[in-house]
Amino acid sequence: xxxxxxxxxxxxxxxxxxxxxxxxxxxxxxxxxxxxxxxxxxxxxxxxxxxxxxxxxxxxxxxxxxxxxxxxxxxxxxxxxxxxxxxxxxxxxxxxxxxxxxxxxxxxxxxxxxxxxxxxxxxxxxxxxxxxxxxxxxxxxxxxxxxxxxxxxxxxxxxxxxxxxxxxxxxxxxxxxxxxxxxxxxxxxxxxxxxxxxxxxxxxxxxxxxxxxxxxxxxxxxxxxxxxx
Amino acid sequence: xxxxxxxxxxxxxxxxxxxxxxxxxxxxxxxxxxxxxxxxxxxxxxxxxxxxxxxxxxxxxxxxxxxxxxxxxxxxxxxxxxxxxxxxxxxxxxxxxxxxxxxxxxxxxxxxxxxxxxxxxxxxxxxxxxxxxxxxxxxxxxxxxxxxxxxxxxxxxxxxxxxxxxxxxxxxxxxxxxxxxxxxxxxxxxxxxxxxxxxxxxxxxxxxxxxxxxxxxxxxxxxxxxxxxxxxxxxxxxxx
Amino acid sequence: xxxxxxxxxxxxxxxxxxxxxxxxxxxxxxxxxxxxxxxxxxxxxxxxxxxxxxxxxxxxxxxxxxxxxxxxxxxxxxxxxxxxxxxxxxxxxxxxxxxxxxxxxxxxxxxxxxxxxxxxxxxxxxxxxxxxxxxxxxxxxxxxxxxxxxxxxxxxxxxxxxxxxxxxxxxxxxxxxxxxxxxxxxxxxxxxxxxxxxxxxxxxxxxxxxxxxxxxxxxxxxx
Numbered sequence: 001x002x003x004x005x006x007x008x009x010x011x012x013x014x015x016x017x018x019x020x021x022x023x024x025x026x027x028x029x030x031x032x033x034x035x036x037x038x039x040x041x042x043x044x045x046x047x048x049x050x051x052x053x054x055x056x057x058x059x060x061x062x063x064x065x066x067x068x069x070x071x072x073x074x075x076x077x078x079x080x081x082x083x084x085x086x087x088x089x090x091x092x093x094x095x096x097x098x099x100x101x102x103x104x105x106x107x108x109x110x111x112x113x114x115x116x117x118x119x120x121x122x123x124x125x126x127x128x129x130x131x132x133x134x135x136x137x138x139x140x141x142x143x144x145x146x147x148x149x150x151x152x153x154x155x156x157x158x159x160x161x162x163x164x165x166x167x168x169x170x171x172x173x174x175x176x177x178x179x180x181x182x183x184x185x186x187x188x189x190x191x192x193x194x195x196x197x198x199x200x201x202x203x204x205x206x207x208x209x210x211x212x213x214x215x216x217x218x219x220x221x222x223x224x225x226x227x228x229x
Numbered sequence: 230x231x232x233x234x235x236x237x238x239x240x241x242x243x244x245x246x247x248x249x250x251x252x253x254x255x256x257x258x259x260x261x262x263x264x265x266x267x268x269x270x271x272x273x274x275x276x277x278x279x280x281x282x283x284x285x286x287x288x289x290x291x292x293x294x295x296x297x298x299x300x301x302x303x304x305x306x307x308x309x310x311x312x313x314x315x316x317x318x319x320x321x322x323x324x325x326x327x328x329x330x331x332x333x334x335x336x337x338x339x340x341x342x343x344x345x346x347x348x349x350x351x352x353x354x355x356x357x358x359x360x361x362x363x364x365x366x367x368x369x370x371x372x373x374x375x376x377x378x379x380x381x382x383x384x385x386x387x388x389x390x391x392x393x394x395x396x397x398x399x400x401x402x403x404x405x406x407x408x409x410x411x412x413x414x415x416x417x418x419x420x421x422x423x424x425x426x427x428x429x430x431x432x433x434x435x436x437x438x439x440x441x442x443x444x445x446x447x448x449x450x451x452x453x454x455x456x457x458x459x460x461x462x463x464x465x466x467x468x469x
Numbered sequence: 470x471x472x473x474x475x476x477x478x479x480x481x482x483x484x485x486x487x488x489x490x491x492x493x494x495x496x497x498x499x500x501x502x503x504x505x506x507x508x509x510x511x512x513x514x515x516x517x518x519x520x521x522x523x524x525x526x527x528x529x530x531x532x533x534x535x536x537x538x539x540x541x542x543x544x545x546x547x548x549x550x551x552x553x554x555x556x557x558x559x560x561x562x563x564x565x566x567x568x569x570x571x572x573x574x575x576x577x578x579x580x581x582x583x584x585x586x587x588x589x590x591x592x593x594x595x596x597x598x599x600x601x602x603x604x605x606x607x608x609x610x611x612x613x614x615x616x617x618x619x620x621x622x623x624x625x626x627x628x629x630x631x632x633x634x635x636x637x638x639x640x641x642x643x644x645x646x647x648x649x650x651x652x653x654x655x656x657x658x659x660x661x662x663x664x665x666x667x668x669x670x671x672x673x674x675x676x677x678x679x680x681x682x683x684x685x686x687x688x689x690x691x692x
Contacts, residue, residue, distance in 0.1 A: 062666040064630035066641055067658060074654045154533070161535035165634065172537060185545035193534045193542065200533035279589055305595035316590035320608035320686050329604060330594035362686035375590075382594060 009178050010191070016174025017195045023088065023170055024157050027095035031156070032149075034096065035103020042108045045129060053104065060101035066162050069094040073166045087168040095163070099156055106148045110141040143214065150207030154200045161196070171195060230255045230386065230417055231276065236285035238271055245271050247441035248285070255385075258418045260428035260449075263438035264464055269421045272438065273390050276419065277301075277308045290385055306334060309379030313391040315371040317363040317378070324350065324359040327378045335382060342381075349377040353407050369400030373407055380411075387411065389420040425469060429453055437461045474656045480647045484657075487643030488664050494561055494639065495626040501561075502568025502625075503618070509573040524573070531570035537631050539563050544635045560632035568625055575621065579614035580606065612684045619676030623669050630665075640664060 041053040060068065072094035077084050085093065114137050122132040164173040175192040179185040231253040238246035245268045253259050261269045274280040276289055278301040287294040292304045318326050327346040331337045337345075350356050353373040363371055372392060379387060389408070393401040405427050412418055412431045422428060428435050428449060435452040437445045437460075445458045453469070456462045477484075513524035531539065543566075544559040583606050591601035633642035644661040648654040 058670070059662075059666060062627075062669040063662045064627040064641060064665060066630045066633070067644070067662050067665065070641075070645070071655075071658045071662070074648070075658065078655055158535040161537045162631065162634075164537070172535065172541075175538070175541070186542065186549060189538055189541050189545065193530075193538050196535055196538060197530065197533045201529070204533070277593055279592060302595040302597065305593055308593075310590075310593035312586060312590060312593075314586050316584075316586035318587060318590070318605055318609075320612070320684075330596065333600050333604060334595045364686055378590075378594070 009182060009188070012169075012174045012178055013171065013188075013191060013195065016169055016171040016192075017199070019088075019168070019174075020157065020160050020170040021199065023091055023095065023160050023163065023168075024153070027092050027099055027160075028153055028156055030092070030096040031099025031103050034100035036107055038100055038104035039107025039111065040133065042104055043111050057101045057104050060098055061105070065094075065098050065159050066165070068098050069162055069165060072097070087166050091160075091163040091166060091168050091170075095156065095160060098159070099152070102152055102155070103149070106145055106152060107141070109148070110145040111137055113144060114140045146210055146214075147207060150203060150210070154203050157196065157199055157203070230257075230290055231419070232286075232288040233272075233276075234286045236272070236275060236287060237283045238268070238275060238280060239283045245441055246275070246283075249438075249441070249443055251436070251443060253417065253419060255417055256415045257433045258412045258416075258420070258431055259434045259436060260432040261419065261421045261436045261438055262423070262425070262428060262464075263444075266440075267438040268441045269438050270390050273388050273419060273421050276386075276388055277305050277310055279310075302334070306382050307384055308386040308388055309382060309384035310388045310390065311372070311375050311379055311392050313394050315363075315368070315375045315395075317366075317371050317374055319363050322360050322362055323355065323366070323374050326363065326374060327381050330378070331381050345381060346377070349380050350374070352380075352410075353377045354403070367400060368396045369403045372396065372404045376404075376407055376411075386417045386419070389418065389422065391421050391423065393422065393424055423468070425453065425465075437464065439464070472656055473653065474660070476651045476653045477647065477657055477660060480643075480651070480657075483643050483647060484640065484661060484664065487638060487640035488668065490637075491626065491629045491632075491639035491641075492668065494557070494564065494632070494637070495622070495629050498561055498564035498568050498629075499622050499625055501565040503572045505565065505569035506572030506576060509569055510576040513573065514577070528570045528573055531567055532574070536563065536567050536628055537634060539567055540631065540635055556632075556636045557638075559635060560629070560637040564625060564629065564632070567628075568621065571621055572618065575614050575617045576610075578617070579610040582613050583609050615680055615684065616676070619672070619680070622676070623672050626669060626672065627665065 038053045038057065041049040042057065044050060069091070073087075073090045076090065076093070118136055118140065119132065122136040127136065160170055161172040163170055164176065167173065169177070171192055175188050179188045182188065231251070233249055233251040233253075236246050236249040236251075237244070249268075249272055261272065263269050271280055275282055275287060275294070278294060282295050285295070289304060290307050292299050292307075294301075294304065317323075318329065321329065324343070324346050327349060328339075328342040331342040331345065332339065347356065347359065350359055353376055355370060355373055355377070358366065358370065358374075363374065366374065376387075376392075392408070393404050396404065401424065405424065408418070408420070408427070409431050420428075420432075430449075432449050434446060435449050436443050437452060437456075437458070439460050445452065445456060445461045452461065453465065456465055509524050509527060512520045513528070515521060540560060540563040543563045544556060547553070547559055587605055587609065588601055591605045596604070629637070629639055630641040632639055633645065636642065640661055644657050647657045651657070
């Protein structure tokens with residue numbers, strides 16, 4: 001029934017890790033794109049844009065990611081009959097929705113941190129909102145978005161573990177499968193944990209490299225740490 | 230009272246003080262002027278042990294600072310310091326700021342500490358602000374509280390590290406007035422400052438420092454009216 | 470498709486019970502985790518080198534692995550160690566250990582963010598290091614960490630939902646079981662989501678009010 005853990009069991013785990021990386025890569029990129037849009041909307045002079053983005057961000061951040069994953073996975077086929085995204089796509093959709101909200105807050109914080117004086121200087125020079133945003137504020141804001149962005153990415157990798165409930169064979173679910181085969185949950189999940197550690201620590205190492213190169217360091221108390229998981 | 234001999238201070242490879250000699254007598258008011266980076270603040274901070282000595286010696290009120298057996302906290306009780314950025318304790322009311330050290334270091338009774346604090350705050354003109362938090366005070370008011378706080382320990386010497394540099398010009402006067410009163414009462418004072426008017430009026434001696442050394446020293450008249458060194462002249466021509 | 474919330478009515482108490490369990494567990498894990506976090510922080514910055522390394526390793530291990538995996542490990546490790554408790558305990562222990570690592574980092578940032586000048590003023594007045602920490606650093610540092618800690622509380626509450634995967638009987642667990650019984654998946658997810666939202670919004674509001682009340686002296690300043 002159970003067989004002892006063998007080297008060949010590493011293979012599904014590595015495949016799971018690879019799937020996790022793909023999942024986070026796609027969701028991360030999409031999340032950053034939508035997050036940028038949301039973050040700009042959040043700080044725009046248009047009241048409607050601000051309201052819609054604020055409502056979206058507050059809702060997503062006030063609900064557990066697990067609930068969002070369930071909602072997307074079970075809800076989309078029910079709400080849009082005929083539409084049945086595969087597990088990977090539904091995971092991407094769920095993670096992107098959640099990622100966008102968190103990135104939006106990082107974007108907002110960075111835009112607001114670029115000194116108010118910059119905004120006023122640009123106004124005084126006669127730049128309209130979009131030009132001011134594009135040439136003065138965003139170039140500076142983007143630089144300081146990176147350190148908290150790294151933290152967010154690490155959080156995304158960890159949160160992707162929750163996708164296991166949909167049955168997608170990412171790293172954590174692979175761990176479940178291997179556990180069922182070998183009956184050795186502790187060894188299996190220690191390896192799973194080690195793989196996550198390597199991925200996350202690697203990302204944070206890249207982040208530290210960036211901070212060293214650019215000297216941009218972020219106050220950890222002010223960063224919205226979504227990585228509380 | 231303060232004997233400084235061949236004082237050297239290095240921060241890693243950076244040689245900030247390159248052999249400073251100085252003797253400050255009791256009741257003397259000495260002003261230290263000079264360009265930024267000259268080491269004036271470092272020189273001052275060596276006197277109460279906030280910076281350690283790399284080589285040389287400082288004897289302050291009979292305590293040898295380069296001797297490891299010296300109790301630095303005793304030295305600090307005898308030398309009060311006022312900082313450029315006030316450094317008031319934001320979570321304590323003004324009177325509590327002044328009472329803290331007497332209570333916890335000198336271990337006086339609460340009544341005694343309170344009474345003394347009230348006297349000192351009245352002396353610097355802030356009796357009315359006793360029970361407020363520093364956050365609601367102006368810069369000048371904060372600095373005056375800082376002076377009262379330093380005086381609460383009955384120091385024999387007062388060290389001022391650019392006390393008015395962080396203040397708006399119109400507020401500088403109220404702090405200088407307090408310092409002038411202190412000087413006229415006979416307090417030994419070492420003041421690192423950019424306020425030449427104050428130095429001229431109150432100092433017994435002025436030291437001009439540049440690149441880690443005392444380049445020239447003398448009475449205010451000597452330094453301001455007829456400086457001998459080229460660097461002193463250069464500096465004064467820019468600031469006066 | 471037609472949404473019908475009426476079917477959920479008989480299960481409302483189940484949902485609320487789940488909410489209550491989640492809150493309860495969150496508070497326990499927050500209190501225990503914050504206390505443990507202080508110890509871990511002190512261990513990390515303390516003089517003992519091996520303890521410091523251990524604490525650093527602990528913090529990094531927790532912060533770079535998913536909570537779910539941590540819960541799985543504890544859930545499976547407990548019986549192996551001979552301890553036979555309900556899954557509730559695995560979840561509480563897991564959340565506590567997880568929280569401790571994050572609060573330790575919050576304390577570190579809080580202490581380091583107190584301006585050097587305050588420390589120097591304390592030194593200049595002749596105060597000893599222990600006195601400086603107790604009378605000068607502690608309160609401003611606490612004020613600095615307060616928003617981060619309350620944020621952590623909200624995150625912890627949302628994270629408690631992960632316990633449902635190891636059958637912790639909290640709200641998400643209740644949501645899924647109601648969904649399985651009534652097939653009103655969208656409706657129950659919506660209601661459950663709203664419950665979470667309401668509680669987290671309330672927590673956020675209360676902590677903001679608490680911050681301005683407790684730290685009255687900090688109004689208008691950043692220490």
